[in-house]
Amino acid sequence: MKNMASSQPVNNCKSNQVxxxxxxxxxxxxxxxxxxxxxLAWTAGIVIFVALAAVTLFLILRALPAFTGSPADxxxxxxxxxxxxxxxxxxxxxxLLFGTVIIAGLSLLVAFPISVGIAxxxxxxxxxxxxxxxxxxxxxxxAIPSVVYGLWGxxxxxxxxxxxxxxxxxxxxxxxxxxxxxxxxARSVATVALVLAVMxxxxxxxxxxxxxxxxxxxxxxxxxxxGATKWETIRLAVLPFxxxxxxxxxxxxxxxxxGETMAVLMILSPGFSYSLHLLRASTSQTIAANxxxxxxxANAMGVASLIAxxxxxxxxxxxxxxxxxxxTGKGSSK
Amino acid sequence: MSQQTSSPVQAVEQKLKSGSKPVIDFDRFRPTxxxxxxxxxxxxxxxxxxxxxxxxxxxxxxxxxWVSISKGLKRLNWDFLTHNMAGVVGGNPTLTGxxxxxxxxxxGTLEVxxxxxxxxxxxxxxxxxxxxxxxxxxxxxxxxxxLVDVMSGIPSIVAGLFAFSMFATIVGPGAVNGxxxxxxxxxxxxxxxxxxxxxxxxxxxxxxxxxxxALGVTKQRTITKIVLRTALPGIVSGVILAIARVIGETAxxxxxxxxxxxxxxxxFSGRMTTxxxxxxxxxSQGLAVCGPGADPGCxxxxxxxxxxxxxxxxxxxxxxxxxxxxxxxxxxxxxxx
Numbered sequence: 001m002k003n004m005a006s007s008q009p010v011n012n013c014k015s016n017q018v019x020x021x022x023x024x025x026x027x028x029x030x031x032x033x034x035x036x037x038x039x040l041a042w043t044a045g046i047v048i049f050v051a052l053a054a055v056t057l058f059l060i061l062r063a064l065p066a067f068t069g070s071p072a073d074x075x076x077x078x079x080x081x082x083x084x085x086x087x088x089x090x091x092x093x094x095x096l097l098f099g100t101v102i103i104a105g106l107s108l109l110v111a112f113p114i115s116v117g118i119a120x121x122x123x124x125x126x127x128x129x130x131x132x133x134x135x136x137x138x139x140x141x142x143a144i145p146s147v148v149y150g151l152w153g154x155x156x157x158x159x160x161x162x163x164x165x166x167x168x169x170x171x172x173x174x175x176x177x178x179x180x181x182x183x184x185x186a187r188s189v190a191t192v193a194l195v196l197a198v199m200x201x202x203x204x205x206x207x208x209x210x211x212x213x214x215x216x217x218x219x220x221x222x223x224x225x226x227g228a229t230k231w232e233t234i235r236l237a238v239l240p241f242x243x244x245x246x247x248x249x250x251x252x253x254x255x256x257x258x259g260e261t262m263a264v265l266m267i268l269s270p271g272f273s274y275s276l277h278l279l280r281a282s283t284s285q286t287i288a289a290n291x292x293x294x295x296x297x298a299n300a301m302g303v304a305s306l307i308a309x310x311x312x313x314x315x316x317x318x319x320x321x322x323x324x325x326x327x328t329g330k331g332s333s334k
Numbered sequence: 335m336s337q338q339t340s341s342p343v344q345a346v347e348q349k350l351k352s353g354s355k356p357v358i359d360f361d362r363f364r365p366t367x368x369x370x371x372x373x374x375x376x377x378x379x380x381x382x383x384x385x386x387x388x389x390x391x392x393x394x395x396x397x398x399x400w401v402s403i404s405k406g407l408k409r410l411n412w413d414f415l416t417h418n419m420a421g422v423v424g425g426n427p428t429l430t431g432x433x434x435x436x437x438x439x440x441x442g443t444l445e446v447x448x449x450x451x452x453x454x455x456x457x458x459x460x461x462x463x464x465x466x467x468x469x470x471x472x473x474x475x476x477x478x479x480x481l482v483d484v485m486s487g488i489p490s491i492v493a494g495l496f497a498f499s500m501f502a503t504i505v506g507p508g509a510v511n512g513x514x515x516x517x518x519x520x521x522x523x524x525x526x527x528x529x530x531x532x533x534x535x536x537x538x539x540x541x542x543x544x545x546x547x548a549l550g551v552t553k554q555r556t557i558t559k560i561v562l563r564t565a566l567p568g569i570v571s572g573v574i575l576a577i578a579r580v581i582g583e584t585a586x587x588x589x590x591x592x593x594x595x596x597x598x599x600x601x602f603s604g605r606m607t608t609x610x611x612x613x614x615x616x617x618s619q620g621l622a623v624c625g626p627g628a629d630p631g632c633x634x635x636x637x638x639x640x641x642x643x644x645x646x647x648x649x650x651x652x653x654x655x656x657x658x659x660x661x662x663x664x665x666x667x668x669x670x671x
Contacts, residue, residue, distance in 0.1 A: 030552040037554035041468050044460030045478050048528070051521065052481050055488065055496045062499040117387025125384055136660070141395050143575075143656050145582025147610040148645045151617055152398050155638065198394040205391075229377035259489025261585035262610075266617060288491045292585050300507075310495045314488065321487035325480075 063308035069301055077301035081294055085272055093309050095272050099284030100313065102276070103189055103264065104257035107196035112250050115201050119208035124234060135209060142202035150266035153195035154187075158267060161194070162186040165279050176276065183281030187269040190278040195263050200253035207252060211245035212238055244327050251324030255317050264289035287313040399649075406646025409433065409639045415440070415647075419595035425622035427631040436644050438597040439612040442512060443651075445601045446591060446608055447581050449516030450523055455573055457520075458527025459562075465528070466535040467557055486525035493518040494586030501590075512598070512606035515591035519580045526579060530572025534565040567666030574659035578652050584610035609648045616641035 066074060066089060075087040086092050118138070122131045162184050169180040182188075219237040228236060239246075264286045270293070271282035291306045298306055413432030422434035461478070469475035497518035501509040538561050546556040562569070592605035593615050607615075616637045624632035633639070 030555065034552045034554040037557065038468065041460050041464035044457050045464040045469065045474070047457050048461055048478050048481050048485065048524070051524070052485055054500065055492075055521070058496055058499040058503060059492070061503060062495075114387045114391050117384045118391055121384045121388040125381065137395075139660075140653055140656055141398075143578050143582070143652050144398065145584065145610055145645075145648055145652060147582065147584040147613045148402060148649060149398065151613060151641055151645055152401055154617065156397065156401050157394075198398075201391055202395075229373055231377040231380035232373065234380075255487050259491065261489075261491045262614060265585075266614065288489060288585065291491050291495065292588055295589055307495050307499060310489075310492050314492045317487050317489050318484060321483065325483060 059307055059311050059314070063304055063311055065301060065304040066308040069304070073301050074305075077299060077305055081298065081302050081305060082272055089305060089308060092305065093287075093312055095274055096285055096287045096290055096309060097312060097316070098274050099189075099271075100258055100286040100288070100316070102284060103193050103196065103286055104254055104260075106189070106193035106278070107200060107257045108250055108254045110194060110197035111201045111204055111253060114197075115204035115208055115249070115253070116246060118201070118205045119212045120234060120238075122205075122209050123212040124230070124238070135206075138202050138205050138209070142206055146199060146260060146262045147266075149195060149199050150263040153191070153263055153267045157195055158185045158187060158191060161191055165190060169279050177278055179277055180279065181281075182279045183269065186279070187267055188279050188281060189268070189284050192264055192268045193278075195267060196257045196260055199260065199263060200257050203256055204249045204253040207249035208242070208246055211242045211249070215241045248324040248328040251320050251327070255320045255324070258317050258320065259288055259313065260286075261288040261292050265292050402642060402646050402649055405639070405642035406649075407643075409636075409643035410646055414640075414643055418597045420597075422595070424628075425624050425632040425634055425636040426629045433633065433636050433640065436609065436612055436640075436647065438594070439607045439609045439644065440647070441597055441599065442591070442606040443581060443608040443610075445599075446512050446515045446519065446587065446606060447577060449513055449601055450519035450580060451573070451577060453516060454520035454523040454527055454576075458524045458573075458576075459531050459569060461524075461528045462531035462535055463557060463562070465532055467553070467561065482525050482528050485521070486529070488521065490518075490522055490583050491585040491589070493521040494589035496521065497586065497590040510590065510592040510605055511603055512591050512601040515587045515606065515608070516601070518586035518590045519583060522583065522586070523576045523580050526576035527573055530575070531565070531569045534568030534572065535561060537568070538564045567662055571659040571663035574655050574662065578655035578659065581655070582610055582648060582652055584614055587611050588614065609644055609651075613641045613644045613648065616644065 066077075074089070078087050078089065078092050079085075082092055118134075122134050122138075126134060162182070165186050165188070166180075166182045166184075168178050169182045172178040173180055215238040219241075220233050223233040223237045224230075265288075268285065268289065269282050270285035270290070272285060273283055275283035277283055287309050291310055295303065295306055411432070413430055414435040416437055417428070417430060417432055417435035418438035419434045422428055425433070427433055461482070465475050465479060469478070494515075497514045498510075500517065501511075501514045542560050542564065543556055546560050547553075551559075587608050588611050591608060591611070593607050593611055594605040595607075598604050598606050619637050621634050621638075622632070622636050624634045
């Protein structure tokens with residue numbers, strides 16, 4: 001509004017001076033185009049807001065029957081979806097949420113140290129030529145579609161890793177986490193988490209690499225001049241600088257892993273429990289994969305329940321992104 | 335302990351006061367041999383870990399590429415690219431001698447992605463213009479930037495659910511078509527386009543804008559003829575990378591666009607197969623049955639082979655788009671300098 005008010009007198013003054021020229025019409029049309037363009041830009045900004053509002057609105061609208069429908073319908077739909085295990089929505093979404101979080105968390109646990117290692121290798125250890133090549137390779141790998149990783153995981157990793165898991169269960173079986181019987185073929189939580197880790201490594205690495213490359217050069221040189229070893233330099237001058245960025249990068253990877261559908265859908269043999277036995281068959285399922293697998297055959301009430309679980313997933317990823325934003329916000333303000 | 339550490343300091347202080355030069359026993363600060371060795375050992379171990387993490391990450395990544403190429407090439411031929419799946423029964427060969435193909439999936443992928451592009455590029459670029467040129471630094475700009483961030487975190491399957499819900503509410507139940515998939519993909523694409531365009535617009539030097547304003551050029555002209563033109567290579571490469579990201583999306587299309595064996599050219603009506611959904615569908619159907627009386631050309635594992643071949647085509651498309659995007663940004667940014 002202020003802008004408009006201030007531009008008004010200027011316009012008048014201009015048109016007084018220019019009024020004798022034929023250019024007056026041109027400037028008039030220019031101002032019209034100006035106004036239209038401004039409206040277009042504002043509309044685009046508002047569309048973002050409308051789109052998000054529409055996402056929330058339509059999902060809630062479609063999920064509503066899962067909470068307000070007749071209790072008998074709701075119970076029978078959930079009964080069908082869960083294979084006769086539960087009849088209330090909370091009991092239905094609980095194990096799915098557990099499966100989602102455990103698989104995404106495990107994959108992050110595997111992917112994070114490796115990604116930081118690769119990022120440090122690219123920025124601080126590899127020769128310059130090799131590091132630019134590696135950077136572009138990592139970027140390309142981040143673009144490989146998830147369905148390809150799913151295919152690779154299901155047809156290559158599962159048969160290859162079954163023996164390894166059996167070995168793990170044999171020697172580390174006394175830890176409840178790794179207790180048998182091992183799923184054969186290994187369509188278990190552990191395998192899925194490994195494949196998801198492979199998928200999110202390029203994503204975390206590309207962010208971590210950019211941050212590690214930005215670490216102040218002077219501080220690193222100062223550390224080296226004081227006689228610090230390379231690792232001490234990294235620990236003293238790079239990692240503290242990159243800490244908040246690394247955490248937000250890992251949150252980005254976690255968000256991706258939480259929402260990942262295809263790889264889980266294609267590899268995991270689904271289950272429905274709060275089991276922590278990573279190597280056993282049919283223990284867990286994630287929200288996203290559950291939606292994709294049940295959606296085609298669900299009835300109207302079933303679809304409503306699945307959309308409600310989708311809303312829960314949306315909420316979780318929103319929270320993760322929000323936390324990541326807060327952490328980076330804090331880090332950059334310092 | 336405290337006495338020991340304070341006494342030399344006191345001695346130095348006294349000597350300083352008396353005016354004579356301080357005599358410092360530097361040997362006291364010399365690191366012991368064992369500590370040096372420990373630090374070096376630590377350094378070697380960590381270097382080893384970093385290199386090891388790099389090598390261990392290479393294994394699966396190389397494996398993915400190698401397997402898709404070696405397995406995909408087996409069925410990737412002209413017949414595969416020019417036929418759809420209509421009339422393909424089990425593992426039996428078709429009349430043309432092939433085993434069905436991905437023509438319908440390629441057409442579907444192109445149409446759905448083009449639809450997503452048509453929706454998201456104008457909105458994304460104009461939104462970036464709004465954020466940088468019209469509302470820069472304001473409260474509205476901050477709010478919308480936050481919303482774009484939230485949008486980029488939407489899981490792809492939720493985008494598919496949204497498109498399905500929207501069409502089910504507006505058009506009626508069972509409205510599964512290609513355009514619904516385009517809507518879902520554009521929801522995933524808009525944040526990427528906004529972010530890259532925003533970065534590119536911010537890089538445009540302010541001098542250019544001020545020079546244009548000083549010449550009396552209107553704001554709209556300045557933005558379209560100067561700012562956007564300067565930022566064009568960056569925006570184009572950003573858009574291409576965004577396309578490369580969404581072209582491989584499977585889950586939203588599985589829900590929003592469905593699956594069909596024949597070719598469907600109409601984006602706005604009927605189910606539409608896309609490449610990623612084709613890969614998943616072939617995989618999920620498992621092995622074909624080739625009984626004792628079956629056709630001699632029957633291949634039991636034909637579906638997996640088709641899935642690998644389609645996956646290879648998908649990878650080639652994605653990598654090509656990526657290289658193209660990077661090339662455009664590289665070539666033109668050099669020219670600018």
